[in-house]
Amino acid sequence: MIWVAIQMLTGDRAKFFGIVFGIAFASLLIAQQSSIFCGLMLMTTSQIKDIQGADIWVMNPNVRFVDDLKPLSENDLYRVRGVPGVQWAVRLYKNLSRARLENGNFQQVILLGLDDSTFVGAPAEITMGSLADLRRPDAVFVDEAGYHLLWPGEPFQLGRTFEMNDRRAVIVGICKASRTFQTFPVVYTRYSQAVQFAPPERKVLSFVLAQPEPGLSPEEVAARITAQTGLKALSRNDFSWLTIHYYLQNTGIPMNFGITVILGFLVGSAIAGQTFYTFTIENLKQFGALKAMGVSNLGVVGMVLLQALVVSVLGYGIGVGLAAAFGQFTRNQSKLAFFMPWEVLGLTALAVLVIALLSSVLSVRRVLVLEPAIVFR
Amino acid sequence: MLQSYLQKEFLTESVARRQTPGASAVICRSVTKVFGEGETQVQALRGVDLEAPYGEMSLLVGPSGCGKTTLLSVMAGILEPTSGSVTVLGQALDQLRGQALVRFRGQNIGFIFQQYNLLPALTAAENAAIPLLIQGWSRRKAVAKAKELLDAVGVGARAHALPSQLSGGQQQRVAIARALVHEPRLLICDEPTSALDGDTGHVIMDIIRRVGVGPDRAVIVVTHDSRVFEFGDRIIHMNDGRVVKTESNGSAGPRVSVNPSPAQEILTEQARQTRGRSQ
Numbered sequence: 001m002i003w004v005a006i007q008m009l010t011g012d013r014a015k016f017f018g019i020v021f022g023i024a025f026a027s028l029l030i031a032q033q034s035s036i037f038c039g040l041m042l043m044t045t046s047q048i049k050d051i052q053g054a055d056i057w058v059m060n061p062n063v064r065f066v067d068d069l070k071p072l073s074e075n076d077l078y079r080v081r082g083v084p085g086v087q088w089a090v091r092l093y094k095n096l097s098r099a100r101l102e103n104g105n106f107q108q109v110i111l112l113g114l115d116d117s118t119f120v121g122a123p124a125e126i127t128m129g130s131l132a133d134l135r136r137p138d139a140v141f142v143d144e145a146g147y148h149l150l151w152p153g154e155p156f157q158l159g160r161t162f163e164m165n166d167r168r169a170v171i172v173g174i175c176k177a178s179r180t181f182q183t184f185p186v187v188y189t190r191y192s193q194a195v196q197f198a199p200p201e202r203k204v205l206s207f208v209l210a211q212p213e214p215g216l217s218p219e220e221v222a223a224r225i226t227a228q229t230g231l232k233a234l235s236r237n238d239f240s241w242l243t244i245h246y247y248l249q250n251t252g253i254p255m256n257f258g259i260t261v262i263l264g265f266l267v268g269s270a271i272a273g274q275t276f277y278t279f280t281i282e283n284l285k286q287f288g289a290l291k292a293m294g295v296s297n298l299g300v301v302g303m304v305l306l307q308a309l310v311v312s313v314l315g316y317g318i319g320v321g322l323a324a325a326f327g328q329f330t331r332n333q334s335k336l337a338f339f340m341p342w343e344v345l346g347l348t349a350l351a352v353l354v355i356a357l358l359s360s361v362l363s364v365r366r367v368l369v370l371e372p373a374i375v376f377r
Numbered sequence: 378m379l380q381s382y383l384q385k386e387f388l389t390e391s392v393a394r395r396q397t398p399g400a401s402a403v404i405c406r407s408v409t410k411v412f413g414e415g416e417t418q419v420q421a422l423r424g425v426d427l428e429a430p431y432g433e434m435s436l437l438v439g440p441s442g443c444g445k446t447t448l449l450s451v452m453a454g455i456l457e458p459t460s461g462s463v464t465v466l467g468q469a470l471d472q473l474r475g476q477a478l479v480r481f482r483g484q485n486i487g488f489i490f491q492q493y494n495l496l497p498a499l500t501a502a503e504n505a506a507i508p509l510l511i512q513g514w515s516r517r518k519a520v521a522k523a524k525e526l527l528d529a530v531g532v533g534a535r536a537h538a539l540p541s542q543l544s545g546g547q548q549q550r551v552a553i554a555r556a557l558v559h560e561p562r563l564l565i566c567d568e569p570t571s572a573l574d575g576d577t578g579h580v581i582m583d584i585i586r587r588v589g590v591g592p593d594r595a596v597i598v599v600t601h602d603s604r605v606f607e608f609g610d611r612i613i614h615m616n617d618g619r620v621v622k623t624e625s626n627g628s629a630g631p632r633v634s635v636n637p638s639p640a641q642e643i644l645t646e647q648a649r650q651t652r653g654r655s656q
């Protein structure tokens with residue numbers, strides 16, 4: 001009878017594809033929108049990801065996310081170094097600056113100043129040039145996407161200059177950087193150099209990057225730093241989550257995507273549920289005939305559930321597959337954030353399951369109360 | 378597999394034991410059926426007594442709305458009577474519950490409907506195989522057996538056609554094959570000819586009669602089509618929820634062809650004659 005159920009389902013191609021399409025559409029919308037959402041959220045933490053080499057970030061207690069810049073005093077660096085369990089601690093400068101190009105145009109940039117002697121937090125992937133060149137006066141690295149923002153359509157070329165705070169900056173290297181939420185170019189330089197690119201301020205230290213001694217967990221040492229200095233100290237992972245939570249709570253992003261996801265769910269449910277329900281209703285007489293001929297209630301319910309399962313699995317596969325293809329395409333083609341963790345697949349599967357259950361529960365009810373005597377009508 | 382086989386054997390045996398010689402395939406005693414409640418209540422059956430003997434085709438006739446379909450549904454065990462008793466093939470239906478009743482029906486009763494009720498997605502042979510599939514036969518064996526039946530009712534050549542590719546008469550033949558493929562001992566037909574033209578109706582009644590009636594089998598046909606009355610061994614007249622008259626019809630056509638296969642030649646011959654008559 002399994003075979004009969006499948007034949008019934010696939011016999012009318014148009015209806016069959018209609019149901020599968022509905023579920024595929026819902027899956028696509030849910031998976032795709034959730035993935036873009038996850039991509040955006042991930043993008044907010046891209047600088048934490050890119051700045052490698054230290055497992056603990058120490059910051060002003062009032063910092064709420066990675067782009068929330070509130071300075072520390074120079075003395076704080078030494079206090080962190082004094083905490084037991086801290087192997088070493090270095091400076092990190094991070095600020096927004098304004099680059100002035102030769103043609104007079106301005107461009108906002110993210111300026112990162114690395115510890116002069118260790119370069120902790122330096123870019124991991126260098127496309128052109130050498131890190132050692134950062135020691136030269138006025139030397140900076142720019143990320144690839146940033147270079148294209150500064151000089152659209154022009155090939156990479158070292159030695160080009162621009163100005164920040166009326167000081168000349170010379171590009172000595174090009175590197176890769178994850179796209180940031182603000183999409184500004186990322187400019188790397190030495191800490192001492194960065195300070196000169198910025199307007200003079202009393203306190204300029206943005207973060208202290210610290211490393212726990214071997215055998216100690218970053219969380220543990222971060223807690224010690226906080227306890228001893230009163231500064232906020234977080235592992236990279238915790239700082240990423242702090243940043244994501246900030247964006248979740250303080251921007252309309254989750255709301256917007258949530259609405260689209262819910263809309264996808266509703267529209268998909270409506271299409272799939274409606275077509276599947278109609279499909280069952282149209283087949284009521286066939287189910288009635290089967291019941292008269294000796295198929296039990298359990299048997300017909302099994303048939304309906306099997307049909308729901310088949311269209312759900314197909315629709316889910318197609319929808320998620322299309323979403324993944326879309327993600328692959330946009331990754332290569334455009335600047336859209338896209339990240340599809342297994343949670344997104346799980347969420348979509350859950351939504352499809354709910355759609356399938358909703359529509360088959362309605363259908364099953366009709367089949368259960370169905371009098372087999374209907375076949376004589 | 379084994380379990381369903383044993384169940385089948387057991388059921389058939391227990392049915393045979395309870396069956397007294399010469400008894401009727403269907404016995405109804407004071408059967409009533411009331412639909413709905415209060416103001417909208419409909420008294421569809423008002424105390425029906427009837428017997429449908431083995432080896433006979435019984436016709437249930439009467440004006441529209443007199444309760445024929447309701448009675449048929451009660452006899453088939455797909456509608457519970459409000460009161461009274463129904464005994465089918467020696468089995469009192471009110472002693473079967475749920476699953477057991479469904480299984481009894483699946484094994485012992487064949488159905489032919491006015492609207493054929495073939496599954497549009499299945500071929501003729503697959504449709505005819507359904508009762509065997511329900512009993513757990515493999516698809517290959519069931520379809521092979523179904524094809525024998527299709528041959529017997531004269532549509533063997535269309536075994537692979539979908540219902541939508543068949544004429545009404547052909548579809549009803551497929552339905553007959555489906556009703557008989559699992560060798561039920563009671564065949565129940567509701568208005569099997571009323572969607573067909575007169576000549577086709579004759580052919581269909583003839584096939585049902587030849588293939589369905591046997592010494593230990595019975596056929597009950599509901600009809601209001603007086604053109605086919607001649608096929609009945611007995612004609613049970615109903616009116617307003619009661620049996621008003623039962624006639625025996627000695628001149629009904631030849632009966633008893635237990636094995637469907639020899640019947641095929643006769644059928645083909647009959648069909649040819651009928652076609653000749655209509656031209």
Ligand SMILES: Nc1ncnc2c1ncn2[C@@H]1O[C@H](COP(=O)(O)OP(=O)(O)O)[C@@H](O)[C@H]1O
Pocket residue numbers: 412413419420421439440441442443444445446447448
């Ligand atoms: N499910 C039902 N609910 C309410 N009334 C019904 C139902 N089925 C049949 N009836 C009523 O019972 C009476 C007998 O119907 P039916 O057995 O179909 O008659 P027939 O088959 O002789 O035309 C009719 O008045 C019909 O309206």
Ligand SMILES: [Mg+2]
Pocket residue numbers: 445446447
């Ligand atoms: Mg009727």
